Amino acid sequence: IRAVAASMVEAGLDGALVAISSVNGRIADPGQVAYSSTKAALYHLCRVAALDLGRYGIRVNGIGPGPTSTPMLRTLVETEGYVDEVKSVTPLGRLGTPELVAQSVANVIASDWITGQEIMVDGGSSLATARGAKRIAKMIEMERPR
Numbered sequence: 001i002r003a004v005a006a007s008m009v010e011a012g013l014d015g016a017l018v019a020i021s022s023v024n025g026r027i028a029d030p031g032q033v034a035y036s037s038t039k040a041a042l043y044h045l046c047r048v049a050a051l052d053l054g055r056y057g058i059r060v061n062g063i064g065p066g067p068t069s070t071p072m073l074r075t076l077v078e079t080e081g082y083v084d085e086v087k088s089v090t091p092l093g094r095l096g097t098p099e100l101v102a103q104s105v106a107n108v109i110a111s112d113w114i115t116g117q118e119i120m121v122d123g124g125s126s127l128a129t130a131r132g133a134k135r136i137a138k139m140i141e142m143e144r145p146r
Contacts, residue, residue, distance in 0.1 A: 001049050005058055014057025016109045019046050020101070023066040023122045039064075043118045050116030059115035061108050066122020068096035088140055089133035091124035 001017055008015060024032055025039030042062055049060040067086045069077050076082045077095070087093050104121040108114055120126050128136060 001045065001060065005049070005053050005056075005060075008058055009053075009056050016059045016061070017049070017053075018105050018108055019060070019062045020105075021046075021062045021064050021118070023064045023120055023126045025062070025064055026118060026120065027126050046118070047116045054115060059112070061114055061116065062118045063101065063104055063108065064118055064120045064122065064126075065096055065101045066090070066120065066125045068098065068101060070098060086125070088137035089125060089128070090122070091127065091136065093140070094123060096121065096123060 001019070004017060019042050021042040022035070022039040024036040025041075025043050028036055043064075046060045046062040053060055067073065067076075067090070083095055086095050101121055104119060108117075108119060125133075
């Protein structure tokens with residue numbers, strides 16, 4: 001952010017910087033201390049950078065992908081039951097894709113009135129507590145045609 005922003009300021013350019021973080025920067029999962037902490041720090045970096053760079057017309061935001069079918073999650077995606085579990089606790093009922101994350105980045109870049117924000121790109125999976133997610137899964141199961 002520092003290097004790109006300095007070049008933009010020097011050239012007199014405005015625009016948008018987008019950092020890719022994770023939904024785990026907002027919610028906590030067991031065993032994710034280092035990962036979640038650094039992702040949360042990235043969101044705060046975006047907020048501070050947005051304050052510092054706004055006067056130059058530079059917007060800074062963080063995107064938080066949720067469960068997304070990428071090489072990083074390949075092992076989980078291939079684990080029996082993982083995708084079904086994600087779908088059962090995600091209001092939009094599907095796993096994310098790199099294309100959906102890219103679409104969100106393009107949308108944030110296109111909006112001249114968004115800065116210093118964390119945008120969760122997770123199909124709504126971060127909206128409910130674990131207890132609430134279990135209720136969502138039960139509701140979906142009860143509504144599923146047999």
